[in-house]
Amino acid sequence: MEMRSWLQSPSSLTHGNIIRREIFSKKDPNDPHKPGAILNYIDSFSRCYLESRIASIPTSFDDRQLIFYIVDGEAIFEGDDLKQEVREGDGIIVPPGTTHVLNNEANTTPLEFLILEETLADAAGPPREDVLIRNYREQHLNQGHWTHLVHPIFGEADGLAKLHSVLMVTIDAMQTPDTHGHADDMDEVWYMLEGNGIHVVSQNVYRQHPGDAVSVAPSNPGHTLINDTEEPLKTFYFARYTR
Numbered sequence: 001m002e003m004r005s006w007l008q009s010p011s012s013l014t015h016g017n018i019i020r021r022e023i024f025s026k027k028d029p030n031d032p033h034k035p036g037a038i039l040n041y042i043d044s045f046s047r048c049y050l051e052s053r054i055a056s057i058p059t060s061f062d063d064r065q066l067i068f069y070i071v072d073g074e075a076i077f078e079g080d081d082l083k084q085e086v087r088e089g090d091g092i093i094v095p096p097g098t099t100h101v102l103n104n105e106a107n108t109t110p111l112e113f114l115i116l117e118e119t120l121a122d123a124a125g126p127p128r129e130d131v132l133i134r135n136y137r138e139q140h141l142n143q144g145h146w147t148h149l150v151h152p153i154f155g156e157a158d159g160l161a162k163l164h165s166v167l168m169v170t171i172d173a174m175q176t177p178d179t180h181g182h183a184d185d186m187d188e189v190w191y192m193l194e195g196n197g198i199h200v201v202s203q204n205v206y207r208q209h210p211g212d213a214v215s216v217a218p219s220n221p222g223h224t225l226i227n228d229t230e231e232p233l234k235t236f237y238f239a240r241y242t243r
């Protein structure tokens with residue numbers, strides 16, 4: 001378990017012009033002390049931005065699938081034959097071999113977004129063949145763990161390679177979910193988008209603010225994200241469960 005902010009990560013570039021801060025990456029036996037290298041299955045989780053009036057360069061990866069989540073701003077996404085405006089709350093699955101571009105040229109504000117990377121090696125099934133864009137607001141709200149208000153974004157049926165679940169989870173003011181635990185044979189990460197709360201993971205107590213990501217595998221006897229404020233908190237969540 002670990003809490004890490006994107007501010008703790010060095011800058012790097014991807015897609016030519018996308019400025020990336022990688023928060024968590026897959027465990028690397030050749031570099032066991034790499035900061036944030038704690039994931040078991042998912043290859044990379046980053047907070048990124050694209051400056052105003054800038055486009056990324058056309059990029060494709062044969063060995064991996066990318067999942068974007070738009071945190072703030074608007075842009076035009078182009079991938080193969082698809083050209084569509086994307087905005088806050090949109091998730092995008094970019095299958096391997098798909099040449100894609102994000103274009104922020106029409107806007108005066110940076111585009112803030114998250115990127116998940118999942119390599120195809122050891123994937124359970126074949127990857128997607130076409131781009132999928134979906135806003136979390138298109139999915140029905142569910143409730144679980146007492147107080148998690150869950151908008152699904154993507155699931156296994158959408159052709160995820162390693163991930164089982166990508167969600168937007170809200171916890172309302174002054175509420176706590178139940179406490180439950182996870183072993184170290186899965187990945188589950190909570191990234192704070194809006195508001196803040198106290199994330200208890202095993203014996204660790206984290207004050208989790210926007211831009212902070214908490215990994216909860218392992219958590220013994222459990223973890224719970226308590227909203228001790230008078231405003232809702234909003235998180236981006238991804239997981240690969242034990243099966």
Ligand SMILES: [Fe+2]
Nearest residue numbers: 180182188216
């Ligand atoms: Fe959990």
